[in-house]
Amino acid sequence: MSTTTLTGSAGAPGAGAPDATAADVERAVAAAVEAGRRWAATPAPERRDVLRRAAHGLQARREELVGLVTAETGSIRAKAEAEVADSIEELHAAAALALHPTAQVLPSAVPGRSNVVERVPVGVVGVITGWNFPMHLALRIAAPALALGNAVLVKPAPETPLSGGAGWADALTAAGLPDGLLGVLPGRAAGPALVEHADVDLIHFTGSTAVGREIARIAGGALKRVALELGGNNPAVVLADADLERTVPLTAGGTFVHQGQVCIATGRHIVVADVAEDYLARLAEHARGLRVGDPAIDPTVDLGPLISERQAERAQRLVADTVAQGAELLTGGTREGRYFPATVVAGVRPGMPLFEEETFAPVAAVTVAADTDEAVALANATEYGLSASVFTRDLERGRAVASRLRAGMVHVNDMTALNETHVPFGGVGASGVGQRFGGAANVELLTEQRWVSVRRL
Structure with a gap:
């Protein structure tokens, strides 16, 4: 047979x-x-x-x-x-x-x-x-x-x-x-x-x-x-009381898993202003520590190549266009062929390409919100609704915020990129x-x- x-x-x-x-x-x-x-x-x-x-x-x-x-x-x-x-x-x-x-x-x-x-x-x-x-x-x-x-x-x-x-x-x-x-x-x-x-x-x-x-x-x-x-432009909402030492590895992991080429990857990091400066410093440091290379040659690398030159070109263009509109590139952003480094862009706002589009690349777009209500509004400001995350020390608060997010799957204190x-x-x-x-x-x-x-x- x-x-x-x-x-x-x-x-x-x-x-x-x-x-x-x-x-x-x-x-x-x-x-x-x-x-x-x-x-x-x-x-x-x-x-x-x-x-x-x-x-x-x-x-x-x-x-x-x-x-x-x-x-x-x-x-x-x-x-x-x-x-x-x-x-x-x-x-x-x-x-x-x-x-x-x-x-x-x-x-x-x-x-x-x-x-x-x-x-x-x-x-x-x-x-x-x-x-x-x-x-x-x-x-x-x-x-x-x-x-x-x-x-x-x-x-x-x-x-x-x-x-x-x-x-x-x-x-x-x-x-x-x-x-x-x-x-x-x-x-x-x-x-x-x-x-x-x-x-x-x-x-x-x-x-x-x-x-x-x-x-x-x-x-x-x-x-x-x-x-x-289908696709997603998934938000991770980081509240003012989040434990950043534990949060950043999870939000970074959600963004950089398989070079960001995952429908449930974290594309947008929505961070309440009280912790934004510390969060950005930790996230950029984490990204700089990730090694890019060919897994067939060096099995210890953290990120392999993107699926195609076209995909790498698109990712670089989205980053460049977003920076041209006033965002700040903290690390990464420049490809070498199909290889694209872990990238962090700060000051991303609605209307910018990295806020509006699914990147499908290892790019963390960080948007600062004044408070929890604005963070929820920013997280919901997309046509997509696949996965979302909320980070907070207060689990009841986390559940309450999760109930306000428009997504088919919401995770409190965990990555958007989850599957069971x-x-x-x-x-x-x-x-x-x-x-x-x-x-x-x-x-x-x-x-x-x-x-x-x-x-x-």
Whole structure:
């Protein structure tokens, strides 16, 4: 048995698998529809066992997978190790999800009638992923979708065809996944083809808000279900009573993780004036201590390269344009090819590029607020609403401020860049549309409700 997967030999990042053609997509969808019917009828314990074996298979290849992630994404080893570990955990969690209750009995006003509301698989799930956490972005949807009886077609980002799917899909095949049930379709053309295909029942997309809007437009015309996990310009709100010695490593970590190329990275640091001077000094010192380099040559570096020259150019332009409008560059800001240092910019105000745009680079934009009320207003002054943080010694105060922030996820005294497999994940506004995923929320996302009534005559 084999998955419907187009694979090539490992090599240069972005060049490890051939692009899928329109004919490839058509064949993969047809195979997924047929395999999905049989898989949906497979007893849940059998689906669970396949996913458990797949998790063990990936664990046995852990070092190889870490290498794939590092090579294609430019991440430091610690990030790659964490991503592979999280991906394996997704399979374990999905195995447990296979036995989740999927029906309830509701009373009827008619004597002799029983009402059962059951959850049935959506059908064929198209998973379109980004390049920053390619393995995890794919498996966090593919694994629970398979557990709940769906077929899955993965379209990895062009930059990461191997770590995004082609490099690990065969582990699920070896675990006993039926032929055709999981397809990996690299290349740019496969995404639009999946969105437009009448037999793909749900599209889950992780990526930019601009592309998400286009997917929503096309899918809406076809009345196709979509779930969009999009960008963020996430704030960390630092109140006057925050413990800066403990706060700065967390806010810095939220900004500089994977070179800032994370949708839940901290882009904006909103700091109450009473502690702003001390905070800026500590943050700049922290940033200057982070080493930039090639993780393949020096595994001890703190930041690797950005995904492309274009991304590095954009980051430098955003910093320069913001400084030109009156902000102050405290450290960093100048690239060397794809390498961009940890950067801190002070005096950032609404209307400046670093305040308004998702940077997707290791840039901390610091805005000073007069008090807590202004800090909340500044944090909410964005079209995005993915993740936010609040830092304070007073936990009740932290919860109160958290309740005022417009975001799908809010963390008190922790990074914006948090994820736990069993916790629902998602944003509001320009950061997301559709059902959350993660834990029990996967049941809502990846199944449909069906009412079955039975009446004695």
